[in-house]
Amino acid sequence: MMGKNTPPSSLPAPVQEETLASWLDRVYIHSDSFHRRANRRSVLGAPWRNVSGLLPYRLRVFADSVGQHFYSDTELLTLHTFYPYFAATMTDTAGRDLAERIFSGGRGPLCPTREPLSLAARPDVGRYCLQCQREDRISLGFDVGRRYNVAPFVTRCPFHGDFISVLSDGVERDLASFRWKESQSATTRRNAQQFARETQRLLEGCGATLMTCRHRLEAMGYMTKEGSLRVKQLVDESRAHFADGFEDQALSRLVADKEMLRRAFQRLSDTRRSIHPAYLILLNLFTEAHSSDVPTSEKTEPSGVWRHEDLRKSAVEGCSSVTAVARKLGVATTTATLLLRRAGLADRFNVRQPDDGIAAILRDLEAATPVASVAAHHGVTPLRVYRLMRTAPGLIERRRERAYVAELKLRRSTAEAARTTDGRVITAAEFRGTYRNDYCWLLKHDKEWLRVYLATLTRSAVSASRTGRSSLTVEAAASEIELLRRAYDSATQIDERRPYRASRKRVAKTLKLNDYAVKIRKELGLLVPAEDDEAFVRRRIEWVKNLSPDLNIGSSERWLKKAGLRRTKNRRSICVAAARENVDA
Ligand SMILES: [Zn+2]
Structure with a gap:
């Protein structure tokens, strides 16, 4: 061993x-x-x-x-x-x-959240930062594929800031340049660099999480204390912030599309839902850039180096907590604690809640009261409430369970109350449209009950038309017509190897399109091109002729055999037609 x-x-x-x-x-x-x-x-x-x-x-x-x-x-x-x-x-x-x-492990690839715009081709090509590559070759002697090389929407090295180059040629290169274009615009480059750096911070586990992001949005006034989002405002302002776009074309399209952003940001108001990290990165960049706009309640002292000798009682006058001191001094909370301890002022701030206070908080928490209101009621910070919550074993799970049961009751009763409006039973489509949130929630958590409930409603006369559909998918697909043509061309190029029919599957494979992307394209009326039988048979025969130019086999039957093709009546006539054209030429 x-x-x-x-x-x-x-x-x-x-x-x-x-x-x-x-x-x-x-x-x-x-x-x-x-x-x-x-x-x-x-x-x-x-x-x-x-x-x-x-x-x-x-x-x-x-x-x-x-x-x-x-x-x-x-x-x-x-x-x-x-x-x-x-x-x-x-x-x-x-x-x-x-x-x-x-x-x-399990079956199939892991996909925690679907990548936005997953219908756009993401070429599977090797990409490297040339500087990183040079350094690796000198220090290690070989190339290294790093995480940022394959990170979604990243076009720049987070360490050097250089554009990540594509190291292949042919259709793969075309494909890559279709998606990733090095930009000369300073703002676009800056956007791309910031996006790469923020991605790297998430990868290293030190970026702002969704929770932090929610707090920031709350501080900036985009989110209320209750967690509802001013989504329109957030969408408009973040679109304006990223107006210059990114070097990744798909990402540029994403940040320009209202509907797509609205749908993603909407998910923020539900703490149990996750969004694709790309959105989190965008929000982090946006909130970071605008965090100076956040009105601060207390004036921050000019930040210098604080020494405990300088810390007088008067300096911390009026501060009720360590956090307040930290804010006033312009230092981190841990530093503030340290300074206070050294200055002998720590006792004043070590305001421990008396035990019965703790018991009262825990009682409220058991009743599944929201943390924010518990904190407000007892006059402590939400952070303290969270810490207390962790000390009681099983409390978090019990709260979750209670909240779930309460929500189930509420959603069901909302649906029941909605059944009759203006003296008539509504249709299922009306319920879906008007009570969208309830419908989605019930569909996810209480499917069986929802099915029974919907059956009791009036049948819809016409199928409800889809509303609020993003134009993005249509645009994204339409802009790829040129790409499809190139992929088709490359799939039908004659080479030394025996030509194969450029079937739809083959073209899609060249483009590294998955089945989902092909299906979406079809729904949008943008079919991936495929070679018809005639073009293919002619190409095969052309190939045989190129292979041995002096060969002269009279009948179409033998041509087909030589080309290794199954002989059908249709193909024979194609052969004859081709031979006649040759003679005419
Ligand atoms: Zn690099």
Whole structure:
């Protein structure tokens, strides 16, 4: 048995920020396996196929075979996958679930939240920051695929700020330049750089989480204390902020589309829902840029270095808590605590709630009262309430359960009350339209009850037309006509290998479009092009002729045989027609 701390010499150590795919490739080079696929299968315990590059799963198998020589499995999760990135927008429970699924695996790729605009082609090409690459080659001797190289919507190196170059050519390069364009505009570049840096902060687990983001929005007045969002205002102002767009064309389109942003931001008002991290990053950039607009209740002293000798009683006069002191001095809370302690003033602020006060708070918490109102009622900070809540075992779960039951009751009664309006029973479509939130909630949590309820309503005469649909998907698809043409051209190019029919599936594969993207395009009336039989047969025959120009086989029958094509009546006539054109020419 090999000891935990003595990695076998043949196992290459991971490089900082390296993706698992990149590391696996280096493990493969050093292994005695001939096939990359077989090697990946052996260390992952399953084929790599369907494994997301961002969130590879069955990590525990990998940890047992290779990873354990370098890391604990949690380190593996946070240092080499996109787990911290996605976890930033999830609740703790959802985050833990995701981690468990990454560790033990499941069927199909993990997809915590669908990437916005997932219908747009995201070329699967190698992209590198040239400076990073140069440094790696000098210090390590090989190239490293890092997390930011594959991060959604990132076009710049978070460390150097350089544009991430595409290292392939042909249709792959076309495809990439269709999506990522290096910009000369200073604001667009700045946007792209900031986006990359914020993405990197999420990956390192030190970015602002969804919770922080909500607090900031609240402070800026976009969100009320109760959690309802001034969505229109937020959408308008964030659109204005990113008016110059990004280097990732899909992201530029995203920030320009009202409907898409509205739908995403709307989710913020429900604390149990998560959004794609790309939206969180956009909001973080937006709120950070505007945080100077936040009215501060107390005047902040010019920030200098504070020493405890300078801290007089008068300096902290009027402050009721350590937080207030910190705000007044312009330092972090921990620093303020330290200063107060050294200055011997700590006792004044160590305002512990008397025990019966704590009991009262806990009682309120048990009754599932919102934290904000508990804090206001007892005159403590929400943070203190949260801390107290964690000390009581099972309290959080009980609150959640109670809140859930209460919500269930409320939603059901709302639906029941809505049944008759103006003396008639409403239709299902009307219910969906007018009580959209209730409908969605019930559909998610109480499907069976909703089904029974809907059956009691009047049947809709006509199917409800969809409203508020984003124009973005239509635009995004339409702007790709040129791309589709190029992909089709490249799929039908004659090369030395035997030409194959450029079927729809083949063209989609060239574009790295998934089935979902193809389906959406079809719904939008934008079919992925496919070669018809005649064009294909002619191309095959042309290829045979090019291969052996002196060959002269009279009948169409034999031409088809030579070209390796199944002989049908239709194809024979295509052959004859082609031969006649040749003679005419
Ligand atoms: Zn770089």
